[in-house]
Amino acid sequence: MTTIAVIHTGPVTVQPIKEQISEQIPEARVINIIDDSLLADVRTAGHLTPEVASRINSYMSNAQAMHADIILNACSSVGEAVDYVRHFVTTPIVKIDEAMAEEASSIGRRIGVVATVSTTLEPTVRLIKKKAAELGRTIDVTERIAEGAFEALLSGDAAKHDEIVKGTISALTEQVDVVVLAQASMARLVPQLQGVRIPVLSSPQSGVAALKRALANMR
Incomplete structure (x- = not known):
């Protein structure tokens, strides 16, 4: 049986990723590793810190010790830590947002990026620009923070979060x-x-x- 370890920086990513794995890779066993202090520490610092990167390395090393066949990084805010971790962990690692960034770069020149926290916005923009450069594409990126949405979600007001985000998307x-x-x-x-x-x-x-393509390429 294929074992997938998913590294989360909060509980909100568990369900959507679980649903997608159940749909696309139904035979897989999933190990969820969750540390909601990671995102909090990144937000406090305003950027990815060496300490957070070190903890990501530790969790991914643990996933390798659990004999995971592949690791999925579920949070864009810490995605750049994966580039560091790949030097130390031999288990293949997939970033949740890498394929999305490549797809966006291939669709059009004007790309809008919406986030509810700046610590996710900035690395996502850098990743999109990196993918565009790899594709030889010239792009313009417009960034938007959905102000107040993240705080609404943390307080349990999902409806308010959704309305703020939808309004931000509509305006863009x-x-x-x-x-x-x-x-x-x-x-x-x-x-x-x-x-x-x-x-x-x-x-x-x-x-x-x-993730599914990466698993197929490993066989």
Whole structure:
């Protein structure tokens, strides 16, 4: 049986990723490793810190010790730590947002990125620019923070979170060719955006699809 270890920085990414793995890789066994202090520490510092990167390394090393076949990093805020961890962990690691960034870069020149926290927005923008450069594409990125949405979600007001994020997306659609939702926790909004005239990309579906491709390439 294939074993997938998923590293989370909070509980909100567990369910959407679980659903995608159940749909796309139903035979897999999933180990969820959750530390909600990671994102809190990144937000306090305003950026990824060496201490957080070291803890990510520790969790991924533990996943390797558990004999996981592959590791999925579920949080864009700490995604850049994976580039460091890959020097020390031999188990293949997939970033949840890498396939989404590549898809966005291939769709259009004007890319909008929406996040509810700046610590996710900035690394997502850097990843999109990196993927665009790899594809030889010239892009313009427009960044938006959905102010107050993250705090609403933390307080348990999911409806308020959703309305703030949808309003931010709606205001951005006239300016860009594609919108990227920078956090996996925002993916559940996609079915509510059917009237939006441009593609809105979220990471769980494409991230797990990339995970499935990586597993196939290992066989």
